[in-house]
Amino acid sequence: MRLAGKVFKRGRYWAIEVPILGVVTQGRTKKEAFEMIADAIVSLANNPELEVDVHPGTGEAFTVGSKDSAALAAFLVRRVREKEGLSLSAAAKRLGASSRDAYARYEQGKSVPSLKKLADLIEGMTGKDFVLSEA
Numbered sequence: 001m002r003l004a005g006k007v008f009k010r011g012r013y014w015a016i017e018v019p020i021l022g023v024v025t026q027g028r029t030k031k032e033a034f035e036m037i038a039d040a041i042v043s044l045a046n047n048p049e050l051e052v053d054v055h056p057g058t059g060e061a062f063t064v065g066s067k068d069s070a071a072l073a074a075f076l077v078r079r080v081r082e083k084e085g086l087s088l089s090a091a092a093k094r095l096g097a098s099s100r101d102a103y104a105r106y107e108q109g110k111s112v113p114s115l116k117k118l119a120d121l122i123e124g125m126t127g128k129d130f131v132l133s134e135a
């Protein structure tokens with residue numbers, strides 16, 4: 001699984017963001033910006049074992065991924081819920097989960113959703129279509 005991002009020159013710095021995660025940072029060089037976004041994601045995920053890989057694309061596009069897709073998916077689900085201002089209970093209710101604990105298992109990485117289920121979870125919380133790539 002990879003998440004889309006955008007990197008662009010802003011004055012003397014390179015601004016970089018991963019919109020779905022709401023993570024934004026900058027660097028003095030493009031390379032430093034890529035390092036900073038990976039570090040920011042790891043820090044926010046609060047999982048020091050999570051390793052984030054940055055994959056430069058063409059133009060302003062890039063993607064981030066991880067060999068530990070379960071940890072990245074858990075962070076993604078939690079981050080989207082937090083951005084939407086939902087409690088665990090409210091997210092579970094909105095998604096039709098049988099209990100708060102059933103939903104929380106995704107955020108804890110104890111249950112790993114398929115890409116389809118992950119997209120459904122994000123769409124259920126945001127009300128917007130969301131497409132994920134396995135690449």
